[in-house]
Amino acid sequence: MLESITAILPDLNKAFLETVYMVGISLAIALILGLPLGVLLFITAKNLFFENTFINSLLGFIVNLVRSIPYIILLVALLPFTKLITGTTIGPIAASVSLSVAAIPFFARIVETSLREIDKGIIEAAIAVGASPWMIIKDVLLAEAKPGIIQGLTLTTISLIGFSAMAGTIGGGGIGDLAIRFGYYRYDNTVMILTIIVLICLVQIIQIIGDKLSYLVDKR
């Protein structure tokens, strides 16, 4: 038992890093693109300061479109696109492409929901004071929604870990890939249990850190 654990450790270590790599890249892209998308979805909605029904419906449609495709299908459907961008369809970087595409609309919706929870009076007060739209976005919207956005980032990270296991099965690497190869194809229960323990610990730690951060920035 102990021997088989030590034997698998280098593999586990490599898989763990691959998972961190995949999730890290796609999380960064989700943050960079999903955050503005979420803000845009919010401020173009009815009765808000950038009200624009056309942009709002269009973005809403695209977001829903991507979100309605199950990840495993999105992954396969995006293979040509992945090849175009990364030059390959194998490895953590290639897997990051479809993970990012799935994470961007997911995170954008969470951002939009957090922004909707802001008291409209605060936004109005900022408009009354003569603040520019950019100031309102930066100093009011993002500042007030910070706890919710951090919670959303936590949720996105955990979902991405789940998705990354699927990406792993078609050559993305990572912990999911390890679990399937050893645990499923080779009936190696030790590896199976080990990967489950690693995943549980990872998710718990991320959740705790997320909660803590969100609490720290919450001044309400």
Add this chain to the structure above:
Amino acid sequence: MSPLSLRKGLFREGTSMIEIRSLRKEYITKKSRVVGVDDVSLTIQKGEIFGIVGYSGAGKSSLIRSINLLERPTKGQVIIDGVDLTKLSGKALRKQRLKIGMIFQHFSLISSKTVFDNVAFALKAAHQSPEAIRKRVLELLEMVGLSDKKDVYPAQLSGGQKQRVGIARALANNPTVLLCDEATSALDPTTTKAILQLLKKINKEFGITIVLITHEMEVVKELCHRVAVMQDGRIIEEGDVYGVFAQPKQALTKQFIESVLDFELPSHLIRESKGSIIKIQFEGQLASEAVLSDLLQEHPVKANILHGKIEYIQNIPLGILIVELTGNTNDIQAALDYINKRTSYVEVIHHA
């Protein structure tokens, strides 16, 4: 001296600060079209404190929010200091808004920013330098009495303190107009008094024109120079606060005034009365004259005071006295005539 002449000097009359011309605001909902403000025209003078009263749904909130175009009017114009705001949008409108401060019923402070940063926000909107911002914020917090709270978050403040931060933020860019949207409605009576005192001080020291909406007549009595009463989107009565309190014309106005000035007599007192019960109203200087003692010396009637009160509105007394007169009918009639001559208003509540 007439009540009005006592008040002169509080503000320069004749220079208009805010001009609202045939303003109309409609809300289009899925099912119908609701008229919030129905053809309102209003001129508010420079340095004046102008109150708009009405029950909820009367349109007063829509009206005040139209002044800085938080709500764009469906029709009509809003001219502030000579600039027609309804013709502006984007940057030009934001520039004008710097000159119009606003405070809110629920304070509307940014909860994730400290008191200092909340006030600084308004100055940042005016593109001030960091040093200028720092200096001005400290100055403003000093003025509203919150210097020691500058690094505190709004959640740790009381309602009155939050409104003080709101006032500091509204005054940051030296506005010419301050709009108060039910600014004291969420506060307890003591805090309300303190905030009203602060607003009064701001009006006096900086000559800022204040427009406030409220459903509390007490606030109008305490603070305003002129008042407008709103009902169903229209202004049904408008005038000098003292005049409106002394001689309200519309039923709704009377109802509002009664919330401050009314006193009910116990019904058994009226039933058991053997004389005439009259309500006498004294205005201005009359309130401090000895009308009643003169009356008793000149007429052979007995007067029994049942109730009385002197209110000071803008420091001018408005007295109301309920008196029971007993004696023979002719003497009572003569006494009534006498009171009628000497005071501004007499009403016979009950005849013997």
